[in-house]
Amino acid sequence: MFIDEANIFLKAGDGGHGCLSFRREKFIPKGGPDGGDGGKGGDVILLCDENEGDLSKYRFQPHWRAKNGEPGSGRNRHGANGNDCVLPLPPGTQAVNIETGRVAAEVTKHGERIVLLPGGKGGLGNINFKSSVNQAPRKTTSGKPGAIGDFRLVLKTIADLGLVGFPNAGKSTLTGRLTHAHPKIASYPFTTLHVNVGVIYYEDSNEKIFLADIPGLIEGAHENKGLGHEFLRHIERCRLLIFLLDIAGTDGRKPADDYQCLVKELERYSPVLVDKPRLIVANKMDAPDAAKKLAAFKRKHKGEVLPISCLDGTGLDELRKVIRDKVREEKRKKELE
Numbered sequence: 062m063f064i065d066e067a068n069i070f071l072k073a074g075d076g077g078h079g080c081l082s083f084r085r086e087k088f089i090p091k092g093g094p095d096g097g098d099g100g101k102g103g104d105v106i107l108l109c110d111e112n113e114g115d116l117s118k119y120r121f122q123p124h125w126r127a128k129n130g131e132p133g134s135g136r137n138r139h140g141a142n143g144n145d146c147v148l149p150l151p152p153g154t155q156a157v158n159i160e161t162g163r164v165a166a167e168v169t170k171h172g173e174r175i176v177l178l179p180g181g182k183g184g185l186g187n188i189n190f191k192s193s194v195n196q197a198p199r200k201t202t203s204g205k206p207g208a209i210g211d212f213r214l215v216l217k218t219i220a221d222l223g224l225v226g227f228p229n230a231g232k233s234t235l236t237g238r239l240t241h242a243h244p245k246i247a248s249y250p251f252t253t254l255h256v257n258v259g260v261i262y263y264e265d266s267n268e269k270i271f272l273a274d275i276p277g278l279i280e281g282a283h284e285n286k287g288l289g290h291e292f293l294r295h296i297e298r299c300r301l302l303i304f305l306l307d308i309a310g311t312d313g314r315k316p317a318d319d320y321q322c323l324v325k326e327l328e329r330y331s332p333v334l335v336d337k338p339r340l341i342v343a344n345k346m347d348a349p350d351a352a353k354k355l356a357a358f359k360r361k362h363k364g365e366v367l368p369i370s371c372l373d374g375t376g377l378d379e380l381r382k383v384i385r386d387k388v389r390e391e392k393r394k395k396e397l398e
Contacts, residue, residue: 063256065216065295067119068159071178074102074127074143076204079184082135083197094198095137096187102180102207103127103143107156109168110149116214119148127178130204133186143180153219153298159211169219177212181205215294218256220273221388223296223337225327226305227319228277229312231344233257234371235305236274239381256295263385270388273299278326293330300391301384302327302339308355308368309348316343316358338391342380346370 077099084092105127119125128143155167156177166175182205190198224232240259261270275292296302304323306316320341327334341362343355347370355368367383369376 064115064117064120065218065256067116067123067214068211069119069123069125069214070211071105071146072126072209073105073146073178073207074129074180075206076100076102076181076183077130077132077140077143078203079186079189079201080133080135080138080140081187081199081201084136091196093196094187094191095135096201097133097135097138097140098186098189099133099183099204100130100140100142101183102130102204103145104176104180105178105208106145106147107154107166107168107175107177108147108149109152109154109171109173111152111171113149113151115151116154116216119214127180127207129207130180130183132204133183137186137188140183142183145180147174148177150214151216153217155215155217157213157215159213165210165212178208178210181207217297218258218273218295219298220258220271220296221300222261222270222272222384223299223302224272224274224305225278225296225302225323227307227314227323230277230305230307230319231371232274232277232305235342235344235369236272238371238374238377240272256292261381261384263381266385268385270384278323293327293334297331297334299337300395301387302334302337303384304339304341306341306343306358307345308343308351308358309345310354311345316354317361320358320362338387340383340387341366343368344371346375347372 079099080096082096084095086092125146127146130143131140133140150168152169156165158165166177184202184204187198187201190200226232236257236259239261257274259272261272273295275295304320306319308316341364343366345351346368359366367376367380369380
């Protein structure tokens, strides 16, 4: 089961208390204070780990705590610091503060570490309060409590390419043909129940392009029809969107109507998605009358449309080339900003 959202409770470690102690040794009747400081509480740290696939561990284990710092002790011994609580997360995960609704942190690059909640500072032992007028201080301070909070972890897949389309348009089949991913493929609607991410590899240039295949959209997805449109958050960061159309018109649908419906659903979710560069791909060109239906679609939509067939492989090499060119172009634009 793919889980891309989870509510968790986090608690950083409390600082250890300072120690009240006096030096007691033979032949040293007035040794003075020697109480050590308390240790710092452990931090709650978010770690970006590309080996993590989803957030399932946090759905089933929602409480996470860092260790408390140890109290100081005599002979000026500092208490041990508490161990940090490190949460490995997939790239693209946001930690949203449930109380404020704001994004508190986000991890995007492998190995990135963010301190979400700092541990409490350790208290001071009485040795810190010794002075010329107070040779035997009995004052110490308590350790500070660690930060605490409720957060919602939200995974937004990081991919260069987002694949959208109606159920049974051939998205999973195309993903399997372009990448080494093995999504489930069947002849019934909504076969894809979660996001599949594959890698398009170009041997001549050693380039990798990450493709995200999301569950199919239908009209009314914003009203939770079908599987809804919450999966669209996984393509928010994509550089390019591919609109995959069933040009054969399965179930009596018209490709032009499907395209308009997809655009409207993206717009209802976020205007940002509609403004993203897009590539229209017409699948199932092996079907009878596919050429006529493609011509009819082009009369309504003057933009570039790439005809392909996932069944016999027609047009897939050209599609791979166009994808690389367009992703390169978007990367250059980003670098110039």
